[in-house]
Amino acid sequence: MRYEEMAWEFAQVFDELDTDQTNEMLAKNVPMETLEFFTEYAERYARAEDVPEEMTRRLPNLMLMGYLIRILEDRLTPGRSN
Numbered sequence: 001m002r003y004e005e006m007a008w009e010f011a012q013v014f015d016e017l018d019t020d021q022t023n024e025m026l027a028k029n030v031p032m033e034t035l036e037f038f039t040e041y042a043e044r045y046a047r048a049e050d051v052p053e054e055m056t057r058r059l060p061n062l063m064l065m066g067y068l069i070r071i072l073e074d075r076l077t078p079g080r081s082n
Contacts, residue, residue, distance in 0.1 A: 006076070007069050014065070029071055030064070038063040
């Protein structure tokens, strides 16, 4: 499976999760410090680049999605150790 295909599949599965399932998945895969970093970094970036408020609220989630896809890629790639 190519990276792009994996990302689309992941996004579809992620979209189908309810709030409890999403929270459980995050708790198992993402350290709290990482979640806090994404939020803080996105806010700083948005201020520096004058990003509209609607997009500013979405930036941490976009960063989180990329992070989770990267974790999935690492876990599915033979020969890679985490």
